[in-house]
Amino acid sequence: MSEAVGDPxxxxxxxxxxxxxxxPMMWVAGVRALYLQALHPRAVRGVMQNSDFRRDAWGRLMRTANFVGTTTYGTTEAAEHAGARVRKIHSMLTATDPDTGERYGVDEPGLLLWVHCAEIDSYLQVLRRSGFPLTDAQADRYLAEHRVSARLVGLDPxxxxxxxxxxxxxFEKTRPQLTAGPEARTVDDFLLRPPTHALLVPAREVLWRRVAQLAYAALPPYAHELYGRPAPAPAVVTRRLRTTGTLLRRxxxxxxxxxxxxxxxxAMERLGPxxxxxxYKAGR
Known part of the structure; x- marks a missing residue:
């Protein structure tokens, strides 16, 4: 697909x-989003029943990152194409409730809305707590802007x-629907101990586990309660997020x-430096 010169x-x-x-803290935020999204049984069931999560979790994370990158920095045509592809895939997938036998589409508006809100909230919370400078008004503007990405996945903005x-x-309205069911436990186990080559296990323990633990710690308190694993006090978590953000931004x-x-x-090649x-441009 050709790049449209000058298309913002x-x-x-x-x-x-x-x-x-x-x-760079978007990567930590993306892992937090996975943790949070997994607490909605119907939503996470749609993922688990339509993919081998343990074997393709990295692919899923990379596809999400590519979608976010394309819709944020790509041309209008590229963003619309990415959205159409996601909508088409979702329209063909279903999941089954093991308790009731109900079969439902993964593109139910309520499920799409949960995935969207958990993702956007994670981006906003992690970046702000890690030191990315945003006023409350700019945070609200960010959320309003993402009615665009919501439309791309099939939601009414x-x-x-x-x-x-x-x-x-x-989130207050949705909390009664959340639980750490078997699928959420699978996600939690994977994020803490992702399968890797034996030679890379030390690196996983030193690097990846710290990222996963920090992302988990950045979840809201009710999520920690549902998963049943404690987290440091919020002030401690914020301090760790700021330290990590400072290091990565160097x-x-x-x-x-x-x-x-x-x-x-x-995007910079297309639009100029x-x-x-x-x-600092966020306040403009």
Whole structure:
């Protein structure tokens, strides 16, 4: 697909989203999102019954990252194409409730909304707590901007929380539906001990487990209660997030952005150096 020179895409360099999604703490936020999404039995069942999660969890995480990168930094055509592909895949998938035998589509609006809200909340919470500078007004603007990504996956944008108050009300309403069932336990076990080559086990224990533990710690308290594993006090977690964010942000952005598929570098080539994401631009 050709790059449309000068096309700013669906979010544009003037958005809060454009600035935030170039931050390295997005990876920690993505793992937090997996933990949170797994607490909705109907939603996580749709994942487990339609894929080999333990063998393809990395692929799933990378596909999500690629979707976020494409919809944030890609051309309008590329973003719309990515959304259409996700909608088509979801329209063909179903899951079965083992207790009732009910068969349902994974593209139920309520399930799509949960996945969306858990993901966007994770991005916002982790980045803010790790030191990415956002005022409350900018945080609300970020959530409002993501009615665009909600539309891409098949949701009516009018039904999607567009402020911190609306998002908090949504989570309060949804909490009675959440539980750490067998599927959530599988996700938790995988994230703590992902299968890897024997030679890489030490690296997994030193590096990956710290990321997973930090992402888990960044969950809301009710999620810790459901999983049944305690977490440090919120102030301690925030301090660890800030330390991690500071370390990761010391890696030059141009080095970080070289990782395939180079969404940000391609956007800067298309739009010019002024399109470079930077935290201080979020307030514009």
């Amino acid at each position: 895409g669906l979010f544009t360099p003037d958005s809060v989203t454009w600035q935030m999604h170039g931050d 009018r039904t999607v929380p567009a402020s911190r108050a609306e998002l908090a009300a949504y 890696v030059p952005a141009r080095v970080r952005w070289q990782l395939p598929p180079k969404h940000i570098l391609r 002024g399109a470079r994401p930077a935290p």
